[in-house]
Amino acid sequence: MATIFYARVSTTDQTVEHQRIGAEAAGFKIDRVVADHGVSGVSTRLAERPEGKRLFDILRSGDTLVVRWIDRLGRNYGDVCDAIREFMRRGVVIRTVINGLTFDGATKDPMQQAVRDALIAFMAATAQANAEAIKEAQRGGIALAKATAGEMKYRGRKPTFDKDQLEVVRNMLEQSAGVGQIAAATGLSRQTIYRIKEDPAGAEGALASWART
Known part of the structure; x- marks a missing residue:
């Protein structure tokens, strides 16, 4: 095995x-x-x-x-x-x-099978929903980058997290993990995780904006 x-x-x-x-x-x-x-x-x-x-x-x-x-x-x-x-x-x-x-x-118990299958379906649906939300945020970030091209671009401070860390934070937040648990898993500060939690689309947009420089 x-x-x-x-x-x-x-x-x-x-x-x-x-x-x-x-x-x-x-x-x-x-x-x-x-x-x-x-x-x-x-x-x-x-x-x-x-x-x-x-x-x-x-x-x-x-x-x-x-x-x-x-x-x-x-x-x-x-x-x-x-x-x-x-x-x-x-x-x-x-x-x-x-x-x-x-x-x-x-398990051969039908009730346990139903609960297991429902959880699988929920997690699969969450994965697809997260992907769609990320794509929407990326489109917003790209649109913002294009709108500011040729002007005095103000993108704010460079994100202190990468795409992989952002994805872990989003997934763990979806599963109701605590901020301390997420910080331990990602190495990010609690303040950073709170900012992502409050504005996940903005966090994704910031990464997209900086990635295009």
């Missing part, structure tokens, strides 16, 4: 190493890392990614698949739900670093 860690990095601000270190810090003993680089979790299904499709070949009954959060599998509701259910049918256990959730097909 092996523990496989799957990482997906879609931008240069994210790294596989960052995700792996986070998993090991949470107590996971990783036997193998499988990672996709520069792949969208919205438009590219897990089974269509260069490395994602390998998971369907190498995972066996009794193995554990570890991901930082469900959105690493994808940000498309249907794809995430289908992938997790297929892995569970094969006897694979899926575990998340953030919140320490576990999904498997062990």
Whole structure:
């Protein structure tokens, strides 16, 4: 039985190493890392990614698949739900670093199955909703950058967080994590996390604005 860690990095601000270190810090003993680089979790299904499709070949009954959060599998509701259910049918256990959730097909009780499936559906829907919110914020940041091009650009102070950290903060806030817990997980100050919490779209827009300089 092996523990496989799957990482997906879609931008240069994210790294596989960052995700792996986070998993090991949470107590996971990783036997193998499988990672996709520069792949969208919205438009590219897990089974269509260069490395994602390998998971369907190498995972066996009794193995554990570890991901930082469900959105690493994808940000498309249907794809995430289908992938997790297929892995569970094969006897694979899926575990998340953030919140320490576990999904498997062990229970035969229909009520427990219903609760488990509802949680999977909720998390998959949250992943897609977050992706749509981020895209909207990016469009706003890009529009702002274009509107100020050729003028005296005032972008404010450069963000003290990167895209990977912002994504972790947003995901943990969605799961009702405390500010102290988020600060420990990301290395960001409590003040920074409060600012992101109060204006997540503004935080995303600030990153987009600075990224285009």
